Amino acid sequence: GAGVSQSPSNKVTEKGKDVELRCDPISGHTALYWYRQSLGQGLEFLIYFQGNSAPDKSGLPSDRFSAERTGGSVSTLTIQRTQQEDSAVYLCASSLAQGAVGNQPQHFGDGTRLSIL
Amino acid sequence: KNQVEQSPQSLIILEGKNCTLQCNYTVSPFSNLRWYKQDTGRGPVSLTIMTFSENTKSNGRYTATLDADTKQSSLHITASQLSDSASYICVVSAPARNTGKLIFGQGTTLQVKP
Numbered sequence: 001g002a003g004v005s006q007s008p009s010n011k012v013t014e015k016g017k018d019v020e021l022r023c024d025p026i027s028g029h030t031a032l033y034w035y036r037q038s039l040g041q042g043l044e045f046l047i048y049f050q051g052n053s054a055p056d057k058s059g060l061p062s063d064r065f066s067a068e069r070t071g072g073s074v075s076t077l078t079i080q081r082t083q084q085e086d087s088a089v090y091l092c093a094s095s096l097a098q099g100a101v102g103n104q105p106q107h108f109g110d111g112t113r114l115s116i117l
Numbered sequence: 118k119n120q121v122e123q124s125p126q127s128l129i130i131l132e133g134k135n136c137t138l139q140c141n142y143t144v145s146p147f148s149n150l151r152w153y154k155q156d157t158g159r160g161p162v163s164l165t166i167m168t169f170s171e172n173t174k175s176n177g178r179y180t181a182t183l184d185a186d187t188k189q190s191s192l193h194i195t196a197s198q199l200s201d202s203a204s205y206i207c208v209v210s211a212p213a214r215n216t217g218k219l220i221f222g223q224g225t226t227l228q229v230k231p
Contacts, residue, residue, distance in 0.1 A: 042223040091160055103149045103168055108160030
């Protein structure tokens with residue numbers, strides 16, 4: 001399909017392990033976002049990539065979290081030394097460039113459900 | 118205190134009835150306000166996007182209103198269907214400065230019963 005694709009859809013791992021989550025955005029979308037949604041909570045912004053500009057990392061909760069976007073397309077979110085509080089659904093979204101008004105719709109993937117034992 | 122507050126937290130209505138969801142925000146200045154629909158286990162889907170100069174926008178049976186003076190928005194659903202059962206999320210965007218940070222409300226969970 002032509003939507004945002006995330007993998008894996010589910011991930012269960014032991015505390016202390018590293019995990020990598022992948023996001024394939026819609027072709028041609030220059031903006032890519034990562035969010036975290038904990039049970040019963042609203043979406044929490046993590047990081048934003050726009051073209052070749054420096055990413056906005058202001059939402060990353062600790063230095064255990066990092067993200068890359070290679071070639072302006074696929075992105076990976078890495079969590080090192082996972083903790084139980086990292087358990088959540090991690091959502092990726094992409095959009096066309098937001099511009100000054102910032103009114104481009106975001107297209108979300110269905111997320112990766114991460115469970116830390 | 119959350120910068121985007123939604124009410125009610127949850128709502129149950131009968132199929133065919135109308136309903137209105139509320140969103141109050143304190144983000145200022147702001148660039149635009151969005152409503153998303155999120156089905157269980159899926160990612161959010163955009164319903165409407167309004168800039169600060171717009172006060173209403175429709176998408177089929179969904180109509181969003183915005184009062185930038187009182188910092189309030191509402192989402193009205195007409196002739197509800199079972200498929201409208203979902204979480205509805207209000208999102209506010211501050212003016213872009215090479216940042217895509219959006220501020221999400223916690224959502225209103227709507228259940229439509231036959």
